[in-house]
Amino acid sequence: MLILGIESSCDETAVALVRGDRSIVAQRIASQDEAHRPFGGVVPELAARAHAERLTPMVAEVLDEAGVALADVDAVAATAGPGLIGGVMVGLVTGKALAWGAGKPLLAINHLEGHALSPRLADPALQFPYLLLLVSGGHCQLLGVEGVGRYRRLATTIDDAIGEAFDKTAKILGLGFPGGPAVERAARSGDARRFALPRPLLGSAEPHFSFAGLKSAVLRQWAALPDKTPTDRDDLAAGFQAAATDCLVDRTARAIAAFPQATALVVAGGVASNQHIRAALAAVAAAHGLGFVAPPLWLCTDNAAMIAWAGAERLALGLVDTLDAPARPRWPLDPGAEAVRGAGV
Ligand code: ATP
Numbered sequence: 001m002l003i004l005g006i007e008s009s010c011d012e013t014a015v016a017l018v019r020g021d022r023s024i025v026a027q028r029i030a031s032q033d034e035a036h037r038p039f040g041g042v043v044p045e046l047a048a049r050a051h052a053e054r055l056t057p058m059v060a061e062v063l064d065e066a067g068v069a070l071a072d073v074d075a076v077a078a079t080a081g082p083g084l085i086g087g088v089m090v091g092l093v094t095g096k097a098l099a100w101g102a103g104k105p106l107l108a109i110n111h112l113e114g115h116a117l118s119p120r121l122a123d124p125a126l127q128f129p130y131l132l133l134l135v136s137g138g139h140c141q142l143l144g145v146e147g148v149g150r151y152r153r154l155a156t157t158i159d160d161a162i163g164e165a166f167d168k169t170a171k172i173l174g175l176g177f178p179g180g181p182a183v184e185r186a187a188r189s190g191d192a193r194r195f196a197l198p199r200p201l202l203g204s205a206e207p208h209f210s211f212a213g214l215k216s217a218v219l220r221q222w223a224a225l226p227d228k229t230p231t232d233r234d235d236l237a238a239g240f241q242a243a244a245t246d247c248l249v250d251r252t253a254r255a256i257a258a259f260p261q262a263t264a265l266v267v268a269g270g271v272a273s274n275q276h277i278r279a280a281l282a283a284v285a286a287a288h289g290l291g292f293v294a295p296p297l298w299l300c301t302d303n304a305a306m307i308a309w310a311g312a313e314r315l316a317l318g319l320v321d322t323l324d325a326p327a328r329p330r331w332p333l334d335p336g337a338e339a340v341r342g343a344g345v
C-alpha cells in the first residue's frame, strides 16, 4: 500500500509518500518560519499563499524523488482540519484534484489524528489502547486511543494550549519565533528555581490543564526585572519550562489512573520534541510500570508522513472519504465530548 500525504494546516507545507509497511519513501517539509518571523507569529493569509505556491511543485518533487507516478499510489491523504482554514483548503483541494485526476480514493484526515497515530508509524510494536498526551501549538489533551477513529478525551486545556504558552513566553522574553525550541534552548543554561511560578491545577481532582495563569506570571516577573539580562531570560525560560512540565506530569499521572487499560504512555505533537518534557514523561511512565513511546523529533512537529500514515491506517479499515469532504477549521477528535468551558477543542 502506497499513500501520498499532504499537510498544510498551519505554517508547514509538507508532502510525503509512505507505505503500509511504515517505510517513508520520500518526503519534503517546507517551513515558512522566515515569512512569519517579522510578525512574531503565523499570519494566516501569508501561510495560505505560501502553501498555494509551494504545494504543487512539492508533490512533483516527492513523486520524482521516489520514482513513482501518481498512478502508482493507492490513495491520496490530505489534512482536512483543524487548522487555519485558508491553508487547509489549499491542501485539501490539491488532494481532491490529485485523487480525482488519478481515480484514487481520497482520505480527508483530521490533523490531530495524524499526530495521534504518528507514534505507531515510529514504533510498529505500539498496540491499542494507549494513553496519548497530545501537546501541540493548538492543543493540550489527554486521550485514550482505543483504535483508529476511536478516541476518548480524558482532559483538555481550559484556556491556552501548551505550545501557545511556549510561543507567548518566547515572545515575552524576546526569544523570537518559532518560540518552543527557543525557550528550550534558553532554559538549558537557566536556573529553574530562581523564579517562583504557579503550577495551575496541580494536584486538582479535575482532570484538565490550564496555562494562562503561568503565562501571565512570566509576563509579570519579566516586567518587574530592572535589567533583563540574558541570565534573567534564561532563568525565567527554565522556570516556565519546569512549571509547564510539572503540570503535564501531574495531569498525566492522574490520567494513567483513569485509563488503566493503556498498554503504553505516548506523547505526540510539536511540544513532544522538547527533551525536558520527554524525560519527565518517560519517568512518569516508568514509575507506573508503563512503556513510553515518543516519536523522533521531526515526526512530532507538523509533517506529511503522519498524514499519509493516518491515511494508511484508515484505508486498511476501508474508511475512505468522498470528494465533497469539507475543510473544517475546528474538528475535535472526540466529537462526543462536551467542549470544556468552550475551549480547547
Ligand atoms: P495543532 O497540531 O494543535 O493544530 P500546530 O500544528 O501548529 O498545532 P505543531 O506543529 O504540532 O502545532 O507544534 C507546534 C508547536 O510546538 C509550537 O507551539 C511550537 O512552539 C511547539 N514546539 C516545537 N518545538 C518545541 C520544543 N522543543 N519545546 C517546546 N515547544 C515546542
Ligand code: MG
Pocket: 010, 011, 012, 178, 302
Ligand atoms: Mg510551524
Ligand code: FE
Pocket: 111, 115, 136, 137, 269, 270, 301, 302
Ligand atoms: Fe500540528
